[in-house]
Every structure is written in structure tokens, then in C-alpha cells.
Amino acid sequence: MPMEKPKDDIIAAIYRVIQERKANPSESSYTASLMAKGVDKILKKVGEEATEVVIAGKGGKREEIVYETADLIFHNLVLLGFYDIDPEEVYAELRRRFGISGIEEKESRVG
Numbered sequence: 001m002p003m004e005k006p007k008d009d010i011i012a013a014i015y016r017v018i019q020e021r022k023a024n025p026s027e028s029s030y031t032a033s034l035m036a037k038g039v040d041k042i043l044k045k046v047g048e049e050a051t052e053v054v055i056a057g058k059g060g061k062r063e064e065i066v067y068e069t070a071d072l073i074f075h076n077l078v079l080l081g082f083y084d085i086d087p088e089e090v091y092a093e094l095r096r097r098f099g100i101s102g103i104e105e106k107e108s109r110v111g
């Protein structure tokens, strides 16, 4: 039976599926196969997908930028899943930065 499409936080929903695939791997799961290959394979995919975002960005086609960005976000979520880092931790970091100018933040860094 196909999974019901989540109506709210798609990132949280995908992360839950990733954690479920990690805990209960099956042969039909791409996520499980990636996890089984280890972190270097996940990192390779993140690198490839990031490069594809760059190529799509150069091409300027909205549809391709959206498609490749979705691939990159998904593979980033697999990396977070590998280390059991909940996307909420990334949201919290983004919330902490909210309203702080990037230039100001860089100047305030020590070292």
C-alpha cells in the first residue's frame, strides 16, 4: 500500500522514513542500500548532487534547479540520518542565525 503523502512538514516526514529504513532495511529501499554502503558513499552522493545543483543553476532552468535541489536535500537528509542528527537541530541553528547579518556574524567570529 503506498504511503500517505504528508500534508505538513515534508522534511520531517522524509527523515522519519529514512530512520525507519535504517532500522529495518529492505532490498527494495534505496535509502537502506545507501546506508549499507557506508558514509563515504553517502558523501559521494551529496557531492554529486551538489555538483548537479551547480550545473542546473548555471543552466537557469527553474524545473531542473528544483529537481536537483530536491535530490540534494534528500541526500543531505540521509547523511543526517546516518549520524542520527534530527533536522530539528539544523532548524534550531537556522533559527539562532535568523536576524543576524551574515557580515556581522563573520566579523564576530573569534580566531
Ligand SMILES: N=c1c2ncn([C@@H]3O[C@H](COP(=O)(O)OP(=O)(O)OP(=O)(O)O)[C@@H](O)[C@H]3O)c2ncn1[C@@H]1O[C@H](COP(=O)(O)O)[C@@H](O)[C@H]1O
Residues within 6 Å of the ligand: 014, 017, 018, 021, 028, 029, 030, 031, 032, 070, 071, 074
Ligand atoms: N526523496 C527521495 C529521493 N530523491 C532521490 N532519490 C533517489 O536517489 C537516487 C539518485 O539517483 P542517481 O541517478 O543520482 O543515483 P543512482 O545512479 O541510482 O545511484 P548510484 O549508482 O550513484 O549509487 C535515485 O535512485 C532516486 O530515486 C530518492 N529516494 C528516496 N526518497 C524518499 O525516501 C523515501 C524512501 O525511499 P526508499 O528508501 O527507496 O524506500 C521515499 O518514499 C522518498 O520520500
